[in-house]
Amino acid sequence: MRSKIMRIGALGLASILAFESVGAGTAFAQSSNFDLRKKVIGLTGITFVGGNIDKFVTRGEFAKMLVQASSYRSVLTKTSNVAVFNDVPKDNENAAAIRIAVEQGYMTGYLGGNFKPNENVTLNDAIRGVLTLLGYQASDFAGDANNKRMAKYAFLELNENLSSITAASNLTVRDCINLFYNMLKTNMKDGGAYVASVFGGELNSDKEVNPLKLADNSLKGPKVVKSVNQLAQAIPFDYKDANLFVDGRSVGADYFKSLMLSSEVGLVIYYSVAAKTIWGYDENTDATSGKKAVHGTVESIYYESTSTLTPTSVVVNGETYKITSSDMQFAFSIYGSINVNDDVTLVVDINNSEDGSASYTVVDYIAD
Numbered sequence: 001m002r003s004k005i006m007r008i009g010a011l012g013l014a015s016i017l018a019f020e021s022v023g024a025g026t027a028f029a030q031s032s033n034f035d036l037r038k039k040v041i042g043l044t045g046i047t048f049v050g051g052n053i054d055k056f057v058t059r060g061e062f063a064k065m066l067v068q069a070s071s072y073r074s075v076l077t078k079t080s081n082v083a084v085f086n087d088v089p090k091d092n093e094n095a096a097a098i099r100i101a102v103e104q105g106y107m108t109g110y111l112g113g114n115f116k117p118n119e120n121v122t123l124n125d126a127i128r129g130v131l132t133l134l135g136y137q138a139s140d141f142a143g144d145a146n147n148k149r150m151a152k153y154a155f156l157e158l159n160e161n162l163s164s165i166t167a168a169s170n171l172t173v174r175d176c177i178n179l180f181y182n183m184l185k186t187n188m189k190d191g192g193a194y195v196a197s198v199f200g201g202e203l204n205s206d207k208e209v210n211p212l213k214l215a216d217n218s219l220k221g222p223k224v225v226k227s228v229n230q231l232a233q234a235i236p237f238d239y240k241d242a243n244l245f246v247d248g249r250s251v252g253a254d255y256f257k258s259l260m261l262s263s264e265v266g267l268v269i270y271y272s273v274a275a276k277t278i279w280g281y282d283e284n285t286d287a288t289s290g291k292k293a294v295h296g297t298v299e300s301i302y303y304e305s306t307s308t309l310t311p312t313s314v315v316v317n318g319e320t321y322k323i324t325s326s327d328m329q330f331a332f333s334i335y336g337s338i339n340v341n342d343d344v345t346l347v348v349d350i351n352n353s354e355d356g357s358a359s360y361t362v363v364d365y366i367a368d
Contacts, residue, residue: 033208034161034174037181040209044199045073045243045276046180050250053173059125060094060117062176063101066129069180071198072100073276077241085115092117106132120170126179127153127167135189158182184209221270221279222364224345225260235271235278243277248290256280268293268345268366281347291363294321294346301332301340309333314346314362321348322361337367 042049046069047061057065067076080095084102088095098115101107106129109115127149134156141148150167153159161178165171171179184195185203195201201214225231231239240253246267259282260267267280281293296317304310311323311332323329332338347364 034177036208036211037161037177040184040211040214041177041180042243043211043214043272043277044069044180044184045272047173047176048243048250049173049177051173053177056120056170056172057176058118059107059115059121060088060092060098062121062126062129062171063107063117064094064097065176065180066106066133067097067100068276069183069198070100070104070106070133072104074237074273076100076276077238085109085117086113088115088117101129104132105138122167123162123165123169123171123175124149124167126171126176127158130158130179130183133183134186134194140189156186158186181209219270219272222268222345222347222366223270224266224268224366226266227260228257230266231260231269234269236273237276239278241276242271244280245278246280246282247292268347283345291347291349294319294348294360296344298338298340298342298344301338314338316344316346319360321346322359324361325363328362328365331365332362338365342367 038049038053041047047065064076067073077096080090080092080099082099083090083095084099088098092098094117098107098117102109102115107125108128124146131149131152136152138145141152146167158179159165160182162175162182165175169175184193184199184201185207186194188194188197193201193203195203195209195214199214202210204210220235223234225234228239235242239256244251244253244256246256246259256267256278259280267282269278269280271278281291283293283295294316298314298316299318300315301311302313302315304312311329313320313322314332315321323332330336338344345366346362348360348362351359351361353359
């Protein structure tokens with residue numbers, strides 16, 4: 001099989017991740033930009049942003065967030081080879097993250113050789129970790145470390161959307177989303193926004209993180225995988241350690257594996273090394289919104305009435321799919337690689353009308 005991989009553009013990616021457009025000149029209340037914050041943090045892979053975001057975060061969970069926000073995220077595994085603390089066995093789900101977080105000075109343990117991984121993390125703990133990620137050292141806060149860190153936290157405006165939280169407060173997932181988002185757009189001690197220095201992203205003119213740039217830098221695909229072995233060859237990290245989504249839903253590793261094994265045509269995947277995330281599209285799905293994958297034979301390609309060079313739609317297995325973007329028009333034109341009778345896998349946007357009907361627009365493809 002020879003696959004031609006076409007990169008999804010920013011607009012197609014926006015649909016995949018359900019991003020809301022944020023204009024540089026628009027004023028937002030704190031609550032109205034929280035969806036943007038969640039999507040940015042979800043994309044980076046720092047933490048899951050689904051489920052109950054008002055539950056408290058443990059010290060073990062926060063250690064994992066810190067490592068996934070750092071350059072060490074690429075070497076993070078689910079288990080550790082050694083038990084660093086008495087109360088963190090090496091097979092603890094956060095053992096490897098705790099070891100890295102302590103080695104790098106993001107967090108510390110307690111007297112007696114304990115880490116207390118199941119206790120709730122406090123803002124005081126969190127500030128230490130975030131400031132360390134930003135390049136600050138213990139010597140920067142000598143003399144009165146806790147109060148000096150709190151002062152730096154406020155000075156850098158890391159407290160945006162967190163004004164009601166005190167140093168001793170236990171943090172929720174919501175609080176962590178706000179804190180890490182604030183860190184991403186803060187300059188590191190040696191200069192440069194954290195999101196640019198560590199994740200290759202950028203800030204918009206309104207000084208908010210540009211999610212499309214962040215995603216476009218890291219997204220790879222599409223690829224079709226039909227087995228765990230094919231997936232292992234397709235991506236540079238273990239899928240069991242990744243954030244997994246299928247047709248827009250967060251799923252577990254067992255379910256993700258079952259979909260690869262239960263279909264002759266497999267899963268269409270995109271992945272991000274930076275976010276350590278895989279987005280899968282089940283070619284057997286009956287999805288009615290968002291995106292879906294379609295596999296079949298090209299039966300017809302239709303062109304504009306005014307131009308025999310510009311394709312407008314393609315028919316695969318009796319269903320018509322619109323072609324609107326320049327990339328896709330070229331791919332299905334006489335200059336591209338797709339011809340009638342070719343086997344192809346399409347990734348399509350589902351567009352629902354008020355009358356209940358649906359149309360489909362091709363945003364990406366893999367040619368066999």
